Amino acid sequence: MKIKLLILSFFLTHIIYSQINPELKEEQTSNWSLTDRQKLNYADKYFSNQEFLFARPIYDSLYKRHKSNVYIGYLLGTCSIYDSRFQTNSESLIKAAGSIKSKLLDYDYYLGKAYLANEKFNEAIAQFEKYKLNPLDKDAKNEVEHQLSICRSAIAMENKSAVAKITNIGPPINTSGSEYTPVFPSNEQFMAFTYRGERSMGGKQILPNRVDEKNGIYFEDIMISHKDANNNWTEPKPINAINTTGHDAIVHISHDGQKLFIYRNVGIGSGDIFMSKLDGANWGLPEKVKGINSNFWEGSVCLSPDEKTIYFSSDRQGGLGGRDIYYAQLLPDGSWGNVKNLGPEINTKEDEDAPFIHSDGKTLFFASTGHNTIGGYDIFRSELKQGKWSIPYNVGKPVNTAQDDKFYVVSSDGERGYYSSEKKDGYGLQDIYMVEPGLFGKPTALVQVTGNVTYDNAPVKAEIFVRSKLNRKDFSGIFYSNSITGSYLVNLPSGNEYEIVYKHLGTTISKDISTARIDSFAKIEIDAELFSNEYQKLNYSRVDSSAFHDELISLNLSHDELLAKYGNTIVDSLNYTVQIGAYRIMENFNYSKLIGLPKALRKTLSDNITRFTLGSFKTLNEADQILTKAKKNGIKDAFIIAIYKGEKYYFKELLNQGILK
Numbered sequence: 001m002k003i004k005l006l007i008l009s010f011f012l013t014h015i016i017y018s019q020i021n022p023e024l025k026e027e028q029t030s031n032w033s034l035t036d037r038q039k040l041n042y043a044d045k046y047f048s049n050q051e052f053l054f055a056r057p058i059y060d061s062l063y064k065r066h067k068s069n070v071y072i073g074y075l076l077g078t079c080s081i082y083d084s085r086f087q088t089n090s091e092s093l094i095k096a097a098g099s100i101k102s103k104l105l106d107y108d109y110y111l112g113k114a115y116l117a118n119e120k121f122n123e124a125i126a127q128f129e130k131y132k133l134n135p136l137d138k139d140a141k142n143e144v145e146h147q148l149s150i151c152r153s154a155i156a157m158e159n160k161s162a163v164a165k166i167t168n169i170g171p172p173i174n175t176s177g178s179e180y181t182p183v184f185p186s187n188e189q190f191m192a193f194t195y196r197g198e199r200s201m202g203g204k205q206i207l208p209n210r211v212d213e214k215n216g217i218y219f220e221d222i223m224i225s226h227k228d229a230n231n232n233w234t235e236p237k238p239i240n241a242i243n244t245t246g247h248d249a250i251v252h253i254s255h256d257g258q259k260l261f262i263y264r265n266v267g268i269g270s271g272d273i274f275m276s277k278l279d280g281a282n283w284g285l286p287e288k289v290k291g292i293n294s295n296f297w298e299g300s301v302c303l304s305p306d307e308k309t310i311y312f313s314s315d316r317q318g319g320l321g322g323r324d325i326y327y328a329q330l331l332p333d334g335s336w337g338n339v340k341n342l343g344p345e346i347n348t349k350e351d352e353d354a355p356f357i358h359s360d361g362k363t364l365f366f367a368s369t370g371h372n373t374i375g376g377y378d379i380f381r382s383e384l385k386q387g388k389w390s391i392p393y394n395v396g397k398p399v400n401t402a403q404d405d406k407f408y409v410v411s412s413d414g415e416r417g418y419y420s421s422e423k424k425d426g427y428g429l430q431d432i433y434m435v436e437p438g439l440f441g442k443p444t445a446l447v448q449v450t451g452n453v454t455y456d457n458a459p460v461k462a463e464i465f466v467r468s469k470l471n472r473k474d475f476s477g478i479f480y481s482n483s484i485t486g487s488y489l490v491n492l493p494s495g496n497e498y499e500i501v502y503k504h505l506g507t508t509i510s511k512d513i514s515t516a517r518i519d520s521f522a523k524i525e526i527d528a529e530l531f532s533n534e535y536q537k538l539n540y541s542r543v544d545s546s547a548f549h550d551e552l553i554s555l556n557l558s559h560d561e562l563l564a565k566y567g568n569t570i571v572d573s574l575n576y577t578v579q580i581g582a583y584r585i586m587e588n589f590n591y592s593k594l595i596g597l598p599k600a601l602r603k604t605l606s607d608n609i610t611r612f613t614l615g616s617f618k619t620l621n622e623a624d625q626i627l628t629k630a631k632k633n634g635i636k637d638a639f640i641i642a643i644y645k646g647e648k649y650y651f652k653e654l655l656n657q658g659i660l661k
Contacts, residue, residue, distance in 0.1 A: 193432060258482075274288050280484040379408045446521060495516060522596060524595060555652060
């Protein structure tokens, strides 16, 4: 069975044939030792198969022993084009073979590729034009024209750069191995990625029927890293429940972090998509996704925010090019159906891969070797407008380079993007990079809803139903809270009205959220508390809020006078907070009013009343700023309370006890 790797260029498919000239080979190496000639034969077979990354280290070891041999230098230089760590040297190695170029059929093509890899586009154009003068078949001519198109696009985009900062995220994520396909839930709590290197399960493995049986490779594994208290990535660990000694490559995490999609090459196809679900802290056994896999290659996938549409790449028959991007709809039985090609606006006669739909539901990123790419795979962006995807545009430098740039994913707030690239300054063959901002040029507009679901005050795995209340804007989906923590995450695109229903053991509670006026990213934290009938009998109904205004009247102080006199006073162990409700059991609250406000905190004080408050402040003036915002948001009954040494105090008590002077 042929193993088809996900993104590493071990097995390359080119129209140009990498031919070894037997007469030239004999002329240049006839006096070599038997051992060196055997090594050369191994390397030549890899080279002829265009498996350049296998051939390069063998040629390199031979070149170190035969420095004056320009023929071996040419072969080494050609292979180096396809490894970003050695591309700088490829040009000089190939040019040094100029004296024998008449015997090297593809000399001009590969020198052009070396120029292109080193972003010398005008020189590359001249070299490709020379190569076109050779007698070429139709496919080879088309390949050279494609390379010329890449050069011209790169020149046209030299002065068109995205306003973004690119950072190699470095250790502990990136190593001397390869790290790629970064994915994460939309709140970036953790990152999973594909890894190949010394830590791969099973170590170096020998592929069957390979040229050199001693030349093993590392297979792909899936690693995961979490963010610590300082917002730094922790040491990655393998997901042992998913990894095997074969290829296991991650391709997507659902926006809520509950579903993990992987690529595997098993069975009769050339690669299929599997899915694993998170149960508490453990990932379940991956199962093949129903409805999108075929006898052809399927290698990338992503879900829409409502998880009703799946986008994936495939090289199945009937497409517009090699690899195309398709989409399918969720069927009632949980499988996917009504598969359609995304169309000529997105797909070209070249390859399209690695689709990613942002949490706003209307921004598509994907990788393509077509359109106006500036080399290898480039990252493109398209917008969903009136039900159609707009003509995609190249996001430009510094994100895209002459190398492969793929698998672009963006956080919900649009502040950070991550992708994998073969940049020359990397730690390994491929590294993961961060882009700030991730959504350059246009801000995101959505509300990210997070929180915890409890049943009788214990965290549970609850069903969370989300639906739009505007019929013309259909958005509906079913999500789940984590069975251990009760935490959940839902992204609600802007311009809509939503109902969220939390359900567990027949008990439900609903919240209404409006994003109608949202024009940027916003966050709301909603803790959904469900109670059984038995539990509710032990509690009382809602407790009225404190008579704050009556207290001010009794002190002969207006609100403004209180601030003027004590607004900037700081007292040890004295803090202020803004109360928005006080309950024995939390009733329905319009959480749309919390957009743009701090997280609502819950605390039960000594009077056994649970108060819901916003923030903790050292001065009255700081608390008053939040109070003003809360009232503007429609929380008319909000007021300031004082907490001294963990206990609630009336202002009269603060004054009478000399705490406030």
